[in-house]
Amino acid sequence: MSSSIETLVNREYKFGFVTDIEADTIPPGLGEDTVRAIALKKREPEWLVDWRLKAYRRWVTMREPHWGNVRYDPIDYESQVYYSAPKTAKPIGSLDEVDPKLREAYDKLGIPLKEQQVLAGVAVDAVFDSVSVGTSYREQLGKLGIIFCSLGEAVREHPDLVRKYLGSVVPYSDNFYASLNSAVFSDGSFVYVPPGVHCPMELSTYFRINAANTGQFERTLIIADEGAYVSYLEGCTAPKRDTHQLHAAVVEIIALANATVKYSTVQNWYSGDEEGRGGIFNFVTKRGKCAGANSKISWTQVETGSAITWKYPSVILQGDNSVGEFYSVAVVNHHQQADTGTKMLHLGRNTRSTIVSKGISAGQGNNSYRGRVYVGPKAAGARNYTQCDSMLIGNRCGAHTFPYIEVANDTAQVEHEASTSKIGEDQIFYLQQRGISKENAVSMIVAGFCKDVFKELPMEFALEAQQLLGITLEGSVG
Amino acid sequence: MRPVIGGRLLVVGYWWLVVEQYQLGRDNVLDIRNLQARVAGNDILKGITLTVNAGEVHAVMGPNGSGKSTLAQVLAGNPVYEVTGGTVTFDGRDLLALQPEERAQAGVFMAFQYPVEIPGVSNAYFLRSAYNELRKARGQDEVDPLEFLDIMEKNLTLVDMDPAMLNRSVNAGFSGGEKKRNEILQMAVLRPRLAILDETDSGLDIDALRVVADGVNTLRRPDNAAIVVTHYQRLLNHIVPDFVHVLSAGRIVKSGGKELALELEEKGYDWLEAPAEALA
Numbered sequence: 041m042s043s044s045i046e047t048l049v050n051r052e053y054k055f056g057f058v059t060d061i062e063a064d065t066i067p068p069g070l071g072e073d074t075v076r077a078i079a080l081k082k083r084e085p086e087w088l089v090d091w092r093l094k095a096y097r098r099w100v101t102m103r104e105p106h107w108g109n110v111r112y113d114p115i116d117y118e119s120q121v122y123y124s125a126p127k128t129a130k131p132i133g134s135l136d137e138v139d140p141k142l143r144e145a146y147d148k149l150g151i152p153l154k155e156q157q158v159l160a161g162v163a164v165d166a167v168f169d170s171v172s173v174g175t176s177y178r179e180q181l182g183k184l185g186i187i188f189c190s191l192g193e194a195v196r197e198h199p200d201l202v203r204k205y206l207g208s209v210v211p212y213s214d215n216f217y218a219s220l221n222s223a224v225f226s227d228g229s230f231v232y233v234p235p236g237v238h239c240p241m242e243l244s245t246y247f248r249i250n251a252a253n254t255g256q257f258e259r260t261l262i263i264a265d266e267g268a269y270v271s272y273l274e275g276c277t278a279p280k281r282d283t284h285q286l287h288a289a290v291v292e293i294i295a296l297a298n299a300t301v302k303y304s305t306v307q308n309w310y311s312g313d314e315e316g317r318g319g320i321f322n323f324v325t326k327r328g329k330c331a332g333a334n335s336k337i338s339w340t341q342v343e344t345g346s347a348i349t350w351k352y353p354s355v356i357l358q359g360d361n362s363v364g365e366f367y368s369v370a371v372v373n374h375h376q377q378a379d380t381g382t383k384m385l386h387l388g389r390n391t392r393s394t395i396v397s398k399g400i401s402a403g404q405g406n407n408s409y410r411g412r413v414y415v416g417p418k419a420a421g422a423r424n425y426t427q428c429d430s431m432l433i434g435n436r437c438g439a440h441t442f443p444y445i446e447v448a449n450d451t452a453q454v455e456h457e458a459s460t461s462k463i464g465e466d467q468i469f470y471l472q473q474r475g476i477s478k479e480n481a482v483s484m485i486v487a488g489f490c491k492d493v494f495k496e497l498p499m500e501f502a503l504e505a506q507q508l509l510g511i512t513l514e515g516s517v518g
Numbered sequence: 519m520r521p522v523i524g525g526r527l528l529v530v531g532y533w534w535l536v537v538e539q540y541q542l543g544r545d546n547v548l549d550i551r552n553l554q555a556r557v558a559g560n561d562i563l564k565g566i567t568l569t570v571n572a573g574e575v576h577a578v579m580g581p582n583g584s585g586k587s588t589l590a591q592v593l594a595g596n597p598v599y600e601v602t603g604g605t606v607t608f609d610g611r612d613l614l615a616l617q618p619e620e621r622a623q624a625g626v627f628m629a630f631q632y633p634v635e636i637p638g639v640s641n642a643y644f645l646r647s648a649y650n651e652l653r654k655a656r657g658q659d660e661v662d663p664l665e666f667l668d669i670m671e672k673n674l675t676l677v678d679m680d681p682a683m684l685n686r687s688v689n690a691g692f693s694g695g696e697k698k699r700n701e702i703l704q705m706a707v708l709r710p711r712l713a714i715l716d717e718t719d720s721g722l723d724i725d726a727l728r729v730v731a732d733g734v735n736t737l738r739r740p741d742n743a744a745i746v747v748t749h750y751q752r753l754l755n756h757i758v759p760d761f762v763h764v765l766s767a768g769r770i771v772k773s774g775g776k777e778l779a780l781e782l783e784e785k786g787y788d789w790l791e792a793p794a795e796a797l798a
């Protein structure tokens with residue numbers, strides 16, 4: 041019955057092109073020498089090399105986690121390439137120095153790397169394979185004392201900040217993939233917003249996996265000092281390839297007292313073909329710490345790509361009155377699998393968290409929400425509200441919900457609501473009868489379903505999400 | 519005997535020809551010939567023939583389950599209903615060959631007996647999208663939200679609807695009457711060539727009934743047409759039909775002028791023989 045609807049959601053992946061560019065690559069395989077080779081390429085200080093090695097040594101003792109509601113063949117970590125960088129004669133200082141082929145690739149992706157688009161108010165850091173290729177708009181930010189650069193550069197230019205905060209939210213021993221990332225991470229973005237500064241523009245990073253058999257292990261570190269505000273956007277794409285590619289990123293956010301960090305992701309890694317061949321394994325650890333009182337961290341994610349998504353952007357609510365938010369849209373189609381959700385750990389008093397999760401399953405996709413709400417003994421007056429809705433398109437897909445709630449303080453209030461619905465043929469026909477194509481009808485209904493999440497996205501990104509989901513958001517959002 | 523029958527058939531055939539020319543001259547909107555349709559394995563429409571010309575309003579009445587909504591849905595192209603025979607010509611085009619949205623773009627509008635709720639999609643956005651799709655199909659430019667607001671204002675007054683309803687999700691949480699009013703609002707905005715109103719009067723209070731009827735009458739023009747499905751004579755006091763047809767068990771068993779509706783109100787449907795039995 042719904043096969044017609046399914047064909048609509050089975051659109052071609054537009055970002056599947058490969059850029060033919062010379063790369064500086066470390067041979068496949070993983071050992072202490074690989075870790076050292078990466079550190080050497082990046083001319084890293086001793087403390088960081090040691091940290092990487094500790095992570096590596098920890099990782100070899102760990103086992104790949106399999107508690108997620110996802111299935112895949114064993115990953116051969118020995119056949120992965122852990123470092124691949126576009127070859128350039130010297131480190132890149134300005135956008136003009138970026139290889140034209142790279143620029144072209146980014147143009148194809150619709151990334152506002154060009155100056156005129158940069159003027160539109162988005163500062164961009166672009167990570168191509170493993171290396172950050174150019175951070176725009178840096179000077180203007182610099183005047184405000186805001187640091188926005190690649191993590192590699194931050195290690196060189198701002199070692200004290202990096203050393204203080206790297207691993208402070210996601211320790212190198214945290215979990216299998218986080219440890220792997222800590223050992224081999226190649227680059228990523230770094231943001232520091234000084235006390236009282238309201239970052240006047242959205243900061244944006246684009247991640248792109250280009251080279252074959254290359255894992256991307258980027259690491260992002262965001263620090264909002266007391267009373268600071270920053271909104272950060274992350275987008276990702278990868279070429280179509282028949283083999284699975286590993287993406288094991290780590291994002292750490294620290295919000296000090298009265299600071300607010302808003303982190304938005306539109307994830308559109310290649311999801312594999314209709315038979316489930318190829319696609320990115322997206323095993324990501326994202327965590328924020330509301331370290332100070334009245335701080336706030338808000339995650340918004342639109343997950344449309346990847347063969348497998350395994351990620352739980354979380355918030356540690358340590359400061360009193362701190363706020364954690366998680367707004368998520370996860371779409372699976374064909375053979376995609378997503379096991380995603382969040383953890384809200386209420387440690388401080390009067391801490392509040394909101395979780396809104398919208399899962400859309402089509403084709404033979406499998407979508408699981410997994411969430412943990414923990415209220416510690418000292419978190420008097422803590423409140424959580426969770427809303428978890430699933431929409432099914434067709435009848436070969438799956439939707440699952442795994443909420444874990446642990447409350448150790450009896451003044452806490454925890455609410456959980458969940459629903460599952462099918463996209464209605466009657467809804468589609470109703471819209472068609474008004475002259476709207478079936479394709480747009482599906483988009484409109486899905487956008488309506490996701491409204492509560494889309495309205496959290498910054499304007500620039502709402503448009504991005506619209507393109508990626510083929511959804512007309514205008515008007516139905518916010 | 520035989521030649522006589524043949525002669526009569528010849529006469530009948532001749533009349534069809536005359537009628538057809540006459541109708542074409544009168545700007546034919548819809549021409550349904552021997553339409554048959556089934557749903558869920560059951561034959562529902564068993565041969566409907568109906569001609570609607572520009573400027574006409576046709577009322578379709580008949581008992582519950584006789585196939586009135588099925589006829590409306592089939593004309594609108596609901597894929598749940600399978601057409602098993604017959605033809606439908608709309609403005610000279612084969613209507614049955616068109617997708618539902620193409621039919622809408624060509625000027626077919628159906629007010630649903632049970633309007634559908636679409637959570638999270640604002641009524642204003644939905645209406646503007648529909649309006650723009652129709653404009654695009656006619657090679658016209660899309661209108662922006664501000665221009666559209668102007669258009670909406672007039673139409674809101676026409677159906678006496680609170681503008682706040684535009685910001686709510688399509689039909690979600692609307693009362694029965696509000697949903698029906700919303701259908702008429704859409705009709706007013708989209709200005710169809712052929713409007714099919716499926717029991718738009720059911721569940722309306724007297725004031726709302728008048729609003730709906732006024733809306734339809736205001737939009738009634740020499741170059742458009744309407745098929746009004748109803749159970750009640752009272753709607754037809756407001757929207758005076760040119761023709762009344764009675765549907766029973768998937769066939770039109772009687773057609774007449776507006777006085778037929780009064781007769782039905784008085785006598786019910788029992789006195790009309792179902793043709794299935796008559797022919798059996």
Ligand SMILES: Nc1ncnc2c1ncn2[C@@H]1O[C@H](COP(=O)(O)OP(=O)(O)OP(=O)(O)O)[C@@H](O)[C@H]1O
Pocket residue numbers: 557558562580581582583584585586587588589598631
């Ligand atoms: N989608 C459907 N699935 C199954 N049966 C259907 C469907 N739609 C209509 N039918 C059946 O077709 C027959 C005609 O239904 P229809 O809705 O056309 O009647 P109606 O004349 O509009 O009745 P009412 O006056 O009650 O609105 C009924 O027996 C109904 O049960």
Ligand SMILES: [Mg+2]
Pocket residue numbers: 586587588631716717
């Ligand atoms: Mg009906």
